[in-house]
Amino acid sequence: GAVVSQHPSRVICKSGTSVKIECRSLDFQATTMFWYRQFPKQSLMLMATSNEGSKATYEQGVEKDKFLINHASLTLSTLTVTSAHPEDSSFYICSAPPGGAGDEQFFGPGTRLTVL
C-alpha cells in the first residue's frame, strides 16, 4: 500500500510559539491531503482538506488563521499551529488518497503535540 509519513512524531513546545508538522506521501503524488485531530479517548475529527496549489478547505469551527496549511508540492503538506496554547495539545494525523480526493486514504503515523 501507499506510504504516508509525518514529521516530527512528537513535539513539545511552549505556549505562544508556533509548530510546523509535515505530511509526506513517499511513493505517490497527492493533490489532496487531509488533516485530522484526535483528542484522548475521542475520535478522529477532520480539520481541513489540503489542496495542492490552492487554499485549504477548513471544517466548521476550525480556525484557519490558527491552523495554517500549505500544500506546496504534490508530496508535501504542512500544518502550522500558530501561537499554540495548551488546549491545542493533541494528536494530529494526516492522510492522503493516491487516486484523488475520493480514493482510499492512507494515513500517516501521527504527531503528538504537547503545549506547555
Place this chain on the structure above:
Amino acid sequence: AQSVTQPDIHITVSEGASLELRCNYSYGATPYLFWYVQSPGQGLQLLLKYFSGDTLVQGIKGFEAEFKRSQSSFNLRKPSVHWSDAAEYFCAVGAGYSTLTFGKGTMLLVSP
C-alpha cells in the same frame, strides 16, 4: 448528521479466543462502512470496507464484518485472536472514502 458509536472503550481477549467489536452507526442514506486498525507508531490501516453487495465482508489479517441494516450495525469479528492483533480499532461511516466520521475507538488487549 452521521455518527458512529463504539460502545466498548477497551476489550480484553485471551489469545486464541474469538473476538467481536461492536459498531453502530447513524446515517441518512446507504452507508459506506469501514474498519481501521491503529498500532502504536503506525498510521491507521484499512482492515475492510462495505460499500454494497454481500453484507458479510472479508478483510485482511483474518477479520470479517457483517453489515446489518436493521440494527444499524457493522460489527468486526475474528475467530481466533493473535497477540499481534492488540491495537486500537476504529469504525467509520461515510458517503465514500473522503467524508469519514470515525467512532471513538476500541482498544483491544490480548492476554496470554
